[in-house]
Amino acid sequence: MTHLSQERAPVLEALNRYKSMRVVPFDVPGHKRGKGNRELTEFLGEKCLTVDVNSMKPLDNLCHPVSVIKEAEELAADAFGAKHAFFMVNGTTSAVQSMVMSACKRGEKIIMPRNVHRSAINALILSGAIPVYVNPGVNKELGISLGMSVADVEQAILENPDAKAVLVNNPTYYGICSNLKAITDLAHKHNMLVLVDEAHGTHFYFGEGLPPSAMSVGADMAAVSMHKSGGSLTQSSLLLVNGLSEGYVRQIINLTQTTSGSYLLISSLDISRRNLALRGRDIFDKVSKMADYARDEINQIGGYYAYSRELINGDSIFDFDRTKLSVLTLDVGLAGIEVYDILRDDYDIQIEFGDIGNILAYLSIGDRILDLERLVSALSEIKRRYAKDRTGMLSQEYIRPQVVLGPQEAFYAECESTPLEQSLGRICGEFVMCYPPGIPILAPGEKVTAEVLEYIQYAKEKGCFMTGTQDSQVNRIQTVKE
Amino acid sequence: MFYDRYSGQSSEPNTDREGVIGLELWFTEQHTDNVTFSIKVDRQVYSGQSEFQRIDLFDSLEFGRFLTLDGYMMLTEKDEFIYHEMIVHVPMNVLPDVKNVLVIGGGDGGAVRELVRYPSIEKIDLVEIDAKVIEVCKKYLPQTACKLDDPRVSIHYADGLKFVRSKKNEYDLIIVDSTDPFGPGEGLFTKEFYGNCFKALTEKGAMVNQHESPFYPKDAVAMQRAHKRIIDSFPISRVYQAHIPTYPSGHWLFGFASKNYHPIENFDAVAWKKRELKTNYYNDKIHVGAFALPNYVKELLEEVE
Numbered sequence: 001m002t003h004l005s006q007e008r009a010p011v012l013e014a015l016n017r018y019k020s021m022r023v024v025p026f027d028v029p030g031h032k033r034g035k036g037n038r039e040l041t042e043f044l045g046e047k048c049l050t051v052d053v054n055s056m057k058p059l060d061n062l063c064h065p066v067s068v069i070k071e072a073e074e075l076a077a078d079a080f081g082a083k084h085a086f087f088m089v090n091g092t093t094s095a096v097q098s099m100v101m102s103a104c105k106r107g108e109k110i111i112m113p114r115n116v117h118r119s120a121i122n123a124l125i126l127s128g129a130i131p132v133y134v135n136p137g138v139n140k141e142l143g144i145s146l147g148m149s150v151a152d153v154e155q156a157i158l159e160n161p162d163a164k165a166v167l168v169n170n171p172t173y174y175g176i177c178s179n180l181k182a183i184t185d186l187a188h189k190h191n192m193l194v195l196v197d198e199a200h201g202t203h204f205y206f207g208e209g210l211p212p213s214a215m216s217v218g219a220d221m222a223a224v225s226m227h228k229s230g231g232s233l234t235q236s237s238l239l240l241v242n243g244l245s246e247g248y249v250r251q252i253i254n255l256t257q258t259t260s261g262s263y264l265l266i267s268s269l270d271i272s273r274r275n276l277a278l279r280g281r282d283i284f285d286k287v288s289k290m291a292d293y294a295r296d297e298i299n300q301i302g303g304y305y306a307y308s309r310e311l312i313n314g315d316s317i318f319d320f321d322r323t324k325l326s327v328l329t330l331d332v333g334l335a336g337i338e339v340y341d342i343l344r345d346d347y348d349i350q351i352e353f354g355d356i357g358n359i360l361a362y363l364s365i366g367d368r369i370l371d372l373e374r375l376v377s378a379l380s381e382i383k384r385r386y387a388k389d390r391t392g393m394l395s396q397e398y399i400r401p402q403v404v405l406g407p408q409e410a411f412y413a414e415c416e417s418t419p420l421e422q423s424l425g426r427i428c429g430e431f432v433m434c435y436p437p438g439i440p441i442l443a444p445g446e447k448v449t450a451e452v453l454e455y456i457q458y459a460k461e462k463g464c465f466m467t468g469t470q471d472s473q474v475n476r477i478q479t480v481k482e
Numbered sequence: 483m484f485y486d487r488y489s490g491q492s493s494e495p496n497t498d499r500e501g502v503i504g505l506e507l508w509f510t511e512q513h514t515d516n517v518t519f520s521i522k523v524d525r526q527v528y529s530g531q532s533e534f535q536r537i538d539l540f541d542s543l544e545f546g547r548f549l550t551l552d553g554y555m556m557l558t559e560k561d562e563f564i565y566h567e568m569i570v571h572v573p574m575n576v577l578p579d580v581k582n583v584l585v586i587g588g589g590d591g592g593a594v595r596e597l598v599r600y601p602s603i604e605k606i607d608l609v610e611i612d613a614k615v616i617e618v619c620k621k622y623l624p625q626t627a628c629k630l631d632d633p634r635v636s637i638h639y640a641d642g643l644k645f646v647r648s649k650k651n652e653y654d655l656i657i658v659d660s661t662d663p664f665g666p667g668e669g670l671f672t673k674e675f676y677g678n679c680f681k682a683l684t685e686k687g688a689m690v691n692q693h694e695s696p697f698y699p700k701d702a703v704a705m706q707r708a709h710k711r712i713i714d715s716f717p718i719s720r721v722y723q724a725h726i727p728t729y730p731s732g733h734w735l736f737g738f739a740s741k742n743y744h745p746i747e748n749f750d751a752v753a754w755k756k757r758e759l760k761t762n763y764y765n766d767k768i769h770v771g772a773f774a775l776p777n778y779v780k781e782l783l784e785e786v787e
Contacts, residue, residue, distance in 0.1 A: 300648075346714075347673050370669055373643045377674035380647055384681060 006079060006277035010071040011270040014059050015051045015263060027054050028260075053263050062087060062261030063254055072270045079277040080205050080224070081215040082240035086249065088223075089265045090257050092199045092237040093119035095223035097126060098253045099195045102221065102244055103165040104129035106408075110195075111156045112167035113178075114401055115145035117197060118431060118468070120167060121443045124407040126256075131407065132160050137316025138398040142307065142328050143357040145398050145439075146316040147171075147178030150186065157190050165193040170201050170214055170222075173353075173437045174360065175324030176317050181217040193243060194219040202230040203323060206280025207288065211319035215240055221249075229284075229323065229364055232272035236265040283365045287323045290372060291363050294325055297376040303332040303383050325361040327379075329354075333388030335462045337434075339379070342386065347378040353436035356459065357393070399455060402447040405480065410445035415478040417471065420456065423448045426479035431468030434459055440468065448479070509540055509548075511555055513730040514698050519555075521545055521728075528622055532614035534666045539622050545728060549590060549623060551615070552665055559625050561727050562592050565692075566626070567764040568724045568772065569736055570596035573655055573690045575754045575769060576738075576745050580654040581605065584682065586642035586670060587692075588659030589615035591627035597657075598629045599759055606635045607653075609646075611666055613639045643669040649682035656683060658691035663704050671704065673711040680715045680741070688740035693721060696779045697731030705735060710786040712739045720745050721783060722772035724763070735779070746770055 004010070025032050034041035034049030041049045055061040060069035069087065076085035088095045096119040104110050106128030112120060114133045124131055134156050137146035153166060166187045171177045184194045196214035198204065202224050204213040214222035220243035226232040241249055276283070295306035305328040309320045329339045340354025352362040361375060404427050405413070415429035425448065432442040432452075441459075442452055456474070460466060466474040510520040527539040527547065538550045546559030557565065570593055574580060581604045585593050589610035597606055608630070610616055616637060619627040630637065638645060646656070656679050661667035669675055670691075679689045691712070694705040713719045716739035726734045738745045751766040775783070 297644075370641065370643075370666065373641050373647075374669050374672055374674060377643050377647050377669075377672075377678055381674045381677040384677065 004071055004075055006075060006274060008071075008075065009267075009270045009274045010068040010075070011059075011263070011267045012274075014068040015053075015267055018053070018058055019050055021058075025053075027056070029054065048264065051263055051267065055261065059263065062089065062266060063257075063259055064250075069266065072266075072273070075277075076238060076269070076273045077240070079273055080238070080240050081213070082222075082242055084241045084246045084249075086239040086241070086253060087261075087266055087269050088237040088239050088253070088257070089235060089261045091119075091235045092197075092223050092225040092227075093117075093122070094253070094257055095237045095239040096120050096197055096199070097123040097256065098239055098249065099221045099223050100124065100129060100165075100167070101127045101255070102249045102252045103193045103195055109160050109163035110165045110167060111153065111160065111163050111192070113145070113148050113169060115172065115398075115439050116167065116169060117199065118433060118438050118440055120197065121407055121431070121440060125411045125444065126408075128406070128408040129164075131403070132156050132163060133401060133403065135400060136398065139311070139317070142305075143330070144174050144176075144355075145172065146176050147318060148183070149315045150179050150182045151315075153178075153183050154186055157186065157192065161190065163192055165195050165220075167195045167197065168214075168219075170196045170198050170204070171211060171319075171321045171324070173200060173439075174326045174358065175200070175321035176311075177211040177319035177321065179315065179318040180212060180214065180219065184217050184219050188218070193221070196222040198222045199225040200228060200324070201321070202226055202228060202276075203280070203284045203287070204321070206276050207284030207323070208281060209288065210284065210323070211321055215242060218242065220244060226269055226272055228362075229287075230272050230276060231365065233265050233268040236269045236272075238269065284323065287363050287365060287367070290367060290369065291323050291325050293369070294361075294363070294372045294376060297372075298325075298327055298379055301376070301380045301383060303387060304329060304379060305331065323363055325363055327359050327361070328357055329359055330357045330393050331390055332383050332386075333390050333393065334382070334386060335393065337459075337462050337464050338386075339382060341463055342382050343375075343378055347374070347381075349375055349378055351375075355434060355437065355464070356462065399441070399449070399451050401443065402449065403445055404447050405445035407444045410480055413480045416481050417476045418479045419476050420453065420474070423477055423479050424450060424453060426482070429478040429480050430470060432456060432466065432474065432477060433468045434464040435467045442477070448477070509542070509550070511550075511553060511730075514700065517698070517730075519728070519730070521548070521558075528618055530614065530618065532612050534612045534614075537612075537614060537618055539618065547623060547625075548728070549619070551661055554662060555728050556661070557590055557592065557626065558728050559623075562590075562626060563761075564724050564726050564763045565734070566592035566596050567761050568722070569593055569657055569659060569690055569692065571754075571759075571761065571764040572722065572736070572745065572769060572772070573657075573688050573738060574600055575750055576743050576748050577654060577686060577688055577740075578750070579686075582653045582655075582684075583607070584609065584646070584649075584653045584656045586646070586656065586658050587611075587661065587667065588657065590619045590623060591616075591630045593657050593659050594632070594635055595626060595629040598632045598634065600757075603634060606632075607638060607645075608635060609638045609640050609642045611639070611641050641669065643672070643675050643678070646675070646678045646682050649678075651682070651684055653682055654684050654687045656687070656689040658689065660692050662694070663708070671708050671711070673714060676712050676715040676739070683741060685741055686743065688738060688743055689716070691737045691739075693735040693737040695729065695731050695734050696776075696782055697733050701730055702782055706782055706786045708737065709783055712737055713787060715739070717741060718744055720773055721775065721779070723775060723779070724772060746773055 100123035336354035548558035663671035695701040
């Protein structure tokens, strides 16, 4: 096949050709290029509705691409240095799930840190794979989970030589990276696949001075959230593959992915890939500089700690993504979630999330220095108006999970709804987590401990948005019948 | 006859009428989606794009020279005195012994021109984000920019929001002479900015701000938002008005916010008279009367109080 240039955008070009053909639509979607739903067209715009179309020969088919989507996926693979790239339209969640399900069948083991996103453990429920958790390191001062140390991964590998894969966050939500290269080499030496959750790492493929990407160190698969730092539409994502059969992975994807892939999402992936390939270096250079600037300004306020590469310790913080603006708020006497709420309610500033001790502001090419000044000034004001003594602030400790049952077994076991306070010592049958960040406090199959209950209570008091349980108030949880 | 329309060397209107006979050149600003305001332009004096905005200067027969930023009217030679007198003399005759003044925005120099008339003022920090505005005004708008070289004036090219963040208990008066809250001036209409100003003021200090218009709905919403945020930050906050022909609806508001001083109760009319400053709009009766607001404006303000 001829090698297309990164300046091309095959899906975009095909949609433009299709529009100019003025084809009469007697197919779905039923809004018929927006004419059947004026209110929607008025709200989203006619340009948007005219390309909300169905799969057809000139536009290819996401489930089995043979023409323009195939070309667009090849261009993406080329841009990201992968053997193959799949366009994903069910979110990075589905990319993570497809990755896990491609690597592990029922009963097979996968080594992963416990601070994974819920989508990874969801994949275990779907596939029946068994997790082997590696405790992530913890930074006591920041109260956040870090990366996995290479020695801990090695121990898990030696103790579980039958494991099929190792899953790594690159980076964590907070920007922390494990030694991905060393872990990849180690896993490969033991014939295990390396799966990388790069939901927060799209820019690693394009920026300079950023941590290494999964494909660059020879990992086998990576789930890349193009819609986060890559600029594509929400819910669009990429699954990158190096070491597995393209056809098998596609079968796995098609188990759960829609057969009506949205061309809005698909074209946004195509256009964003082109933008990153042509301009990514400049873009992320600017973002890094903006984040560095904001960190300096925030650290000058006093009380807040906006951390960066000084944390690097050669192991559990092997690298740090300096585009992430993570700030420790505890010394101002406020939980991160409190600062998050005040920023939105009082200052009309929406940040990505606040947890017990930290806030995270997500920076991208869409930001302006003027807006960063607002964020910094608001933080300075929040300190002036609300600062309290730090006493009594709970720092977020990593709670070592006690896994009793596999996630699938526990989830499908006969469960009963149990008041939180009576659940001590029982086995949990569902998830409990704060969202964001969506890292489970309890996952199916884990024992409910006093530590966990105290943490849930505190998070609720501070106003964290709790989710995962059948009971929307999170006053009761499902526990496995004894 | 040919002349270089961009050289702008002369501030005299073009007297050679022959060259422009029949020339229908108009500056038009959209005041709402359905209302426009136009001034017949004699010639364009300057046009340039800075890092932040587009800057234009025109000469007109009716309003003299006028400055626009991103196509929005900032000032005209004919009516700028109203705005600048009202934003300076009102606080200056309420607060005792003003020594340190911070002017945010106001790169045209009009507020500074009025301020330097008070000998008690020792220091004026002018913080303008756009150096180009000052450069252009110094060159083409001497009527307002004439006192920017006064030895008491220090010009800082910075974002006002950032500049004031690190200041504490430093200024007796802060004048927020901003553009509209859409564009580079939007940070100057935020709660964090007003809170930072509160912190930067001394105990006897006050902040006066350009407070948008109550008349057209879009401006009124901006006006209400600003008011809400100011009352959240200051114990005393009052709004006053002036009539400015070239601003949307002509009905314009200012905000007076302070820690301790009331704009009418603490107004020192005797001191004002003793100063013997000649003004064209401001006087002691206007000072008090400007705080008397129409009912619809009062209602808009009360809605957010």
